[in-house]
Amino acid sequence: MALARSEIVARLLVVYENRILLANQRGQTWYFLPGGRARADETVEDAARREIDAQAGLDVGELDFVGCLEDTHTEHGTIVHELTTVFAAPLPWAAQIISNDPTLHLASVAIEDLDEFELRPAVLTGMIRRWVAGRRPLWRTVTPTA
Secondary structure, X not given: OOEEEEEEEEEEEEEEOOEEEEEEEOOOOEXXXXXXXXXXXOOHHHHHHHHHHHHHOOOOOOOEEXXXXXXXXXXXXXXXXXXXXXXXXXXXXXXXXXOOOOOEEEEEEEHHHHHHOEEOOOOHHHHHHHHHHHOOOEEEEOOOOO
């Protein structure tokens, strides 16, 4: 299979107390951080804000850089090279966690329970733990397996 496309993705680590926000497509068993693809006319920070507003109705302010990861995966038979930027933001005051997308489920997860969830890409689990423990950003490249 040949490489079909490259994508830049912005994800948001929404933190409140000892919990974070995870998302999954209804019917799937794996989870991801809320966010999505950056458009050609926006920054990754703007993409993260746009996506969290569309997915959960959250208006986040200042973003902290958590890290960046590069990986290659197959999506519907197409090889995708993905560069994912991750930012952190606190849950806005008085916010309610409700999905605005009927195909998307949002879950509030205790950080200590993170290992119980299949997070994709899997390297996000370590990135989240590293950030929460000491606010140290991380760059990670995941080499594709043949």
